[in-house]
Amino acid sequence: MKLKEEVNKVIKAAFDKAGIEAEPIGVTEATKPEFGDFQFNGAMALAKVLKKNPREIATLITDNLDTSGILAKTQIAGPGFINLWLNDDWVAKQCNEAKNDERLGIEKKEDPIKVVVDYSGPNMAKQMHVGHLRSTIIGDTLANLLAFLGDEVIRQNHIGDWGTQFGMLIAYLEEQGSDGSGSLRDLEQFYKDAKKRFDEDSTFADKAREYVVKIQSGDAHCLGLWKKFIDISLGHCEEVYKKLDVNLAREDVRAESFYNDSLAKVLSDLDKAGMLSESDGAQCVFLEGEEIPVIVQKSDGGYLYATTDLAALWYRANVLGAKRISYVVDARQGGHFKQVFRVAKEAGFVPEDVKLEHVAFGTMMDKNGKPFKTRDGGTVKLIDLLDEAVERAKEAIKNKADYSDEEVEKIAKIVGIGAVKYADLSINRESNYIFDWDKMLSFEGNTSLYMQYAYARIQSIFRKYGQEAEGEIVLTDDLEHRLAVMLLQFEDILKKAAEDAAPNQITNYLYELVTLFMRFYERNPILKEEIDEKVRTSRLLLADLTAKTIKQGLSILGIGVLERL
């Protein structure tokens, strides 16, 4: 239900009827319940244009507002605010329609486009650490969200599998024996050991350098080793994805190496476009207004990540046919993407109508506001964080109820992982954020558990009720009214969140929704004997729609719900 749009239509109709030629600005949610459901603040702005005082204009508008349909009541307040109350019957009717619809009344986009969401992008030479969390889950959420709204989403995992360090790594892998899966269990350690070997033994170092060249020239033996290394390394990532319940599969992997054969063409195309110039022996693109050029080929002939990104942009726009390409990458790469996007557009690699966006996110800091490191200067491994989250959830559940071990496992996974994801998704992605182990694993207040708990409570009501609720939603008080209106806002929220690529708008909404529901739950009993049958049915249905909305919202965030908690 595009709620705002419906209300805006009513305002527009009033404008037409009143003979006001200006296009009305959109309504906004009322800032307080006393001010109704929505407010229209356009009267003040029109004062100058129409040369009338704002209250007069507000009166003119309200006199022409149709209060026989969507709206029940209007009110002029302050300098010329128009407060709008939605009609209970109309709201109830919309809720009734939503509850009978699989998609909760949310239509699929009429004009879907292909969208590439580039996220996660782990480096194959390194263990995934907490810093990779944001890209992975923000990207996954964005992909889920766009897919739900109807776009054709193409997930792309641009893994780092190419570069000089792989010579060293595969040389070391070879030395460690044929299988490698054992010594590769801890990639961080493996890298350190290989590096140590590289630094201490010149014969090994020479071999490593030789292997780099060999992989790049397609030597079968080295390529085989490299593939094995990537396979094992990617397997580690997939273990994390599985634990995180992230929708990234093998077929979404489009590694750096995939673009290897296109790099020379990137250069020649840039040259054809007359954008290439040499500087200090390197091939560069100088952009107007930019101090630093985009280097696409080093003086030694090697290519750089800008070159790969250009090849990837070309591929995504022309082969995959994407109209929106979203890179969910650390904000520190903002300068890089700004330049690469410009080069891609100016060189015609990407058509004008394709939207390129860097969905940037802030850096993780420690409690002192310094870039995050563990005490010993390392990084917190993502897999350890996830395991710890599940462990803590387990502890919290154990003394709650008499669950079987199996149930405890299942619940702890959903609760623990949900908490970690929610903690990350619920903050504005653009700001830096402080990594706080305890906060991330907290189950109090604005956490995923709060939503899961509300969901479980609702399911519990239905278990107790023991039958399907048949009937209609009828709103009987202000709290039910507010809850119902909030439920109808779901689509508006999702649309905005998709546009802004901002998962925290969804968490904010869910939190507010659930807060309202919790109050409703406390104040408006459902199964008590003295409750009128029709009221009971209506409340049951309202609770049901709330549960479905929570479930759908959390599902977009990649967080599960439980029937019992």
Add this chain to the structure above:
RNA sequence: GCACUCGUAGCUCAGCUGGAUAGAGCACCCGCCUUCUAAGCGGGCGGUCUCAGGUUCGAAUCCUGACGGGUGUACCA
């Protein structure tokens, strides 16, 4: 130096297409389980929205500047 970004309660953060008395969570204090799950609900405490100008009927929100944190700044990704 230049560029980007952030600065809101003791702490962690919302709010930023300009709107009415700036909101949560945590922490602290008080109240609520014979009544649908107390991982909950209600109430209290807590703010010169970094500072100074400007635009506006109206600024936490937009603009300019200062200060402070973070980040980036040609052959790593």
